[in-house]
Amino acid sequence: MSNSTPATIEDVARIANVSIATVSRAIHMPEKVANSTRLKVNQAIAITGYTTNAMARSLRLGRSNMILVVAPDIGDPNFSNILIGLENEARSHGYGILIGHTQNDAQRGLEYLKFLNSNQAAGLILFTGILPFGHQTMTARLPPSVGVFEPVFNGGIPYVGVDDIAGARKVVDLLIAEGHRKIAFIGDSRTRLAYSRRRMGYEAGMDAAEIGAGLRIVFEGDGTIESGRLAVEQLFMRDTLPSAFMCVNDQTAIGVMIGLKARGYDIPGDFSVTGFDDVPQAVFMSPSLTTIRQPRTAIGKQAMALLLELLSDGEPPETEILLLPDLVVRNSVSAPSRARR
Amino acid sequence: MSNSTPATIEDVARIANVSIATVSRAIHMPEKVANSTRLKVNQAIAITGYTTNAMARSLRLGRSNMILVVAPDIGDPNFSNILIGLENEARSHGYGILIGHTQNDAQRGLEYLKFLNSNQAAGLILFTGILPFGHQTMTARLPPSVGVFEPVFNGGIPYVGVDDIAGARKVVDLLIAEGHRKIAFIGDSRTRLAYSRRRMGYEAGMDAAEIGAGLRIVFEGDGTIESGRLAVEQLFMRDTLPSAFMCVNDQTAIGVMIGLKARGYDIPGDFSVTGFDDVPQAVFMSPSLTTIRQPRTAIGKQAMALLLELLSDGEPPETEILLLPDLVVRNSVSAPSRARR
DNA sequence: ACTCCATATGTAAAGGTTTACATAGCATGG
DNA sequence: CCATGCTATGTAAACCTTTACATATGGAGT
Known part of the structure; x- marks a missing residue:
């Protein structure tokens, strides 16, 4: 059962006596698969303890399930509460969050730009009013992004803040x-x-x-x-x-x-x-x-929700969301x- | 230059007039490549703006360059300062950090276990004294892990804390x-x-x-x-x-x-x-x-350093590191x- | 009974890397 | 001058998925 090397889709297919395509479909498009088959596949998954290899999936799909969150200073007490909102919302949609802090240093910003370029993040949450990528900012090919607290100077990037x-x-x-x-x-x-x-x-x-x-x-x-x-x-x-x-x-x-x-x-x-x-x-x-x-947690939640919408739709539903503070x-x-x- | 689709290793190879294997070697094992060739490759990389696709690399290598950090509550002000230490150390070694919080809820813990199983993280940093994966904890196949603040009940997991x-x-x-x-x-x-x-x-x-x-x-x-x-x-x-x-x-x-x-x-x-x-x-x-x-930042730094050592060596250099607090x-x-x- | 269509499944390619193995070139030593 | 070995490079397989396309099955309509 708990073998040394994790189960692959092929193991599942063999046990369920179907092709790997069917397994993939049973997982991601269950309605396309006959009831009886789906059952067999689910059993096989339970037996093997299979989980989709995220790397392979992301590679094939051309996008990851990670969101990069960049802040000037993650030690800021403001930050951690927003993080909760961000994380909850992301996780409930199958995304994970990756965090980075720039300390307003362009060199560091650049390293995160590499992260993005290497396809490691599907989206970007920015805590800074300025794109933190130094002089490469102009030519940078950014994924869907949203700002937190402040509009991001320079980009047509929607943001979530407070009124x-x-x-x-x-x-x-x-x-x-x-x-x-x-x-x-x-x-x-x-x-x-x-x-x-x-x-x-x-x-x-x-x-x-x-x-x-x-x-x-x-x-x-x-x-x-x-x-x-x-x-x-x-x-x-x-x-x-x-x-x-x-x-x-x-x-x-x-x-x-x-x-x-x-x-x-x-x-x-x-x-x-x-x-x-x-x-x-x-x-x-x-x-x-x-x-x-x-309303820090709410801001985080909204920002992530907006980003996820962007990720699926492509079009920002609105360019500015302002929450009413108490x-x-x-x-x-x-x-x-x-x-x- | 800044084309719609990112450059691949093949683009670089074509421009440098070498095979993709040579490009890969020029990047990761420069000493194995003739000086003249390395030069050509570097030029081609500069021209194309190539960055290694992390997904493909992780898939091939069978391990990612991400470290999962799990805490019961990331809103805890203690947490953010340790995070700085963790993040700095990780980034300087080419790793990124992924964060998760469990709120002491086994269900949530399980979702992070999936993360691990799907190969999305090469290592694990735990802020909790107990493996947060509920009843599956026993059979869980964990990557190299280190605890922060407290020894992790149940595992032979080294930890970094304070004296x-x-x-x-x-x-x-x-x-x-x-x-x-x-x-x-x-x-x-x-x-x-x-x-x-x-x-x-x-x-x-x-x-x-x-x-x-x-x-x-x-x-x-x-x-x-x-x-x-x-x-x-x-x-x-x-x-x-x-x-x-x-x-x-x-x-x-x-x-x-x-x-x-x-x-x-x-x-x-x-x-x-x-x-x-x-x-x-x-x-x-x-x-x-x-x-x-x-000494929060120092704890974070030490914990990550220990984990990275584990990741490369396989053997924990020591099982408990205690910092002297002021x-x-x-x-x-x-x-x-x-x-x- | 035959055609056609819908449904369910399978086959195989593609995604971008790394690396074992093969090959080519060249120098060294006999 | 040949055998040997070393260095630099190339070829191709493998990592694990997803999905377009092909195929098989069965039922409905004529």
């Missing part, structure tokens, strides 16, 4: 509902498209509440902790201080909180602070951070302090 | 150096072998300091936050309270801290608390947690309070 405008709108609406009017947006319009969209959500919310430009304060940072701290420093040099800091992401919010605490202020007593992303530590901060949760209310927001109102 | 005894010893030595003598160990001897070893480290440290059994307090939990909280409740019902809680892992330590805070105690003022693992949030807790850092001193430990000394 950043709507998410930011939820935040600003909360702050306004709490009574804030002087709301600072600590942003970053350069790095990622998503960040610009969050700014748009902020502006839309302020518009809707008819809060004039005079009360809007926008600081351009770069999405890092340090830039949050810096924003506080700069804003304290002006005369009009906000009562709330709406940050483009959680990193920035952490920086802002560090800055405010360093000056001896209480959060949310003196200032309210919000983030965006819901990084894992957001819940452990003190105060815990009110933020927007990225507001997570914690303890970093309250009504504006008397002094700041 | 838990030495790690625990570092913790207890620190506590003793701070002046503690009544040190409670909040443990879990059932779930994981690693946890029993940490207990051994504790006992060894107490022995070395000649602290008698009378001063040792051991609570058997199950490694969860809740069990840490429970330990506090139980211990407060006894008459001899410890001055320090040495926890078998960070989860337990979190629970202990919750329990102590609920009773209004200050950490480390009233009681010292230590963990083990250095989970990402350990640094964000208040007070930040003194604990043992798992103590991370933060703010949850101080000298014992007067009252508890």
Whole structure:
């Protein structure tokens, strides 16, 4: 039974007393095979413990059953949850996932391009806004691909992300509902498209509440902790201080909180602070951070579903799928302090 | 150049004016080929942009260049850092990594077993202490495998982990150096072998300091936050309270801290608390947690290196590799309070 | 009874590699 | 000058599938 060398389709055929073609058909197109024959084949498969040799199959078919997932950094805690969504969806359709990380290094990217060229992956999931294949990007013959989080610069590649405008709108609406009017947006319009969209959500919310430009304060940072701290420093040099800091992401919010605490202020007593992303530590901060949760597993699932559709249909059903993220209310927001109102 | 269908070895052979065998040799056994010929072949490869079709190669060779990594939960933040180590090491040897997660579900495990049987992976990395293939485990024909973190129950499978005894010893030595003598160990001897070893480290440290059994307090939990909280409740019902809680892992330590805070105690003022693992949030807790850092990336790298060695040699060079983990001193430990000394 | 068609199965080629074996060329040693 | 052996290359088989095409079987329609 459990021989040294795995059973092949031929072993099955011999035992079932049919040809290998029939075995193949019994497996992949059962309706094309007589009931009685299918039974014999299934028995033979059970006896031999046969499983299709994926290598041979992929070779014959000209495509593999693997999806390559490329991220700049697989150590990113964001990544692993998306991975779950990706993996579940892939596996339930008979695909496996292959992972690679580039650390934004073109040389590494190139190695993954080789992977693709050597037919090892039928599709590609990209976590980066830029094709990571250096100067060969232009001539690269890519398999069906989809982006995660951000549109992929340069390619007609569909992507799955989050509705950043709507998410930011939820935040600003909360702050306004709490009574804030002087709301600072600590942003970053350069790095990622998503960040610009969050700014748009902020502006839309302020518009809707008819809060004039005079009360809007926008600081351009770069999405890092340090830039949050810096924003506080700069804003304290002006005369009009906000009562709330709406940050483009959680990193920035952490920086802002560090800055405010360093000056001896209480959060949310003196200032309210919000983030965006819901990084894992957001819940452990003190105060815990009110933020927007990225539906990571759902994003992964959707992205993979889209890719699989692409793989079978050829045509992208839609070029952009935006999921609506949820507001997570914690303890970093309250009504504006008397002094700041 | 960039034709619709990828170049094959035959295209290269035609252009270089040699046989396909020579091309293959020029690529994989360059020393077997005349210099002049090798040059011609390399030029032809450059012209055609040829890359070896991995499917065909794996089929012919009877083994793939993929390593399957199976973990109970790839969303675990521990996981992603180890993944980096695994991936780097694998890639630098021409292997790719395939990931799967079982959620401790035998059905899922079985699907990965199919993966293996269908020759899609040359080796296996296991994050679980038990072969995740349900009842088929016994008859499963596994490729070379290595475990991560824990020995794999049941198989003669080498593994890479951390020296838990030495790690625990570092913790207890620190506590003793701070002046503690009544040190409670909040443990879990059932779930994981690693946890029993940490207990051994504790006992060894107490022995070395000649602290008698009378001063040792051991609570058997199950490694969860809740069990840490429970330990506090139980211990407060006894008459001899410890001055320090040495926890078998960070989860337990979190629970202990919750329990102590609920009773209004200050950490480390009233009681010292230590963990083990250095989970990402350990640094964000208040007070930040003194604990043992798992060298995750290094573990991943070592595990993959061991597997690759297995793959080429056939013989495991050693059956257990233990890395020495570092103590991370933060703010949850101080000298014992007067009252508890 | 004969033709035709549908259904079920078989035969063989093709997919791209690697490699055992065969061959050719050439130098070395007698 | 021939036998021998070494080096470089070529030929063809094998790895395991899938599937176009061919064939066989049986039933329906005339």
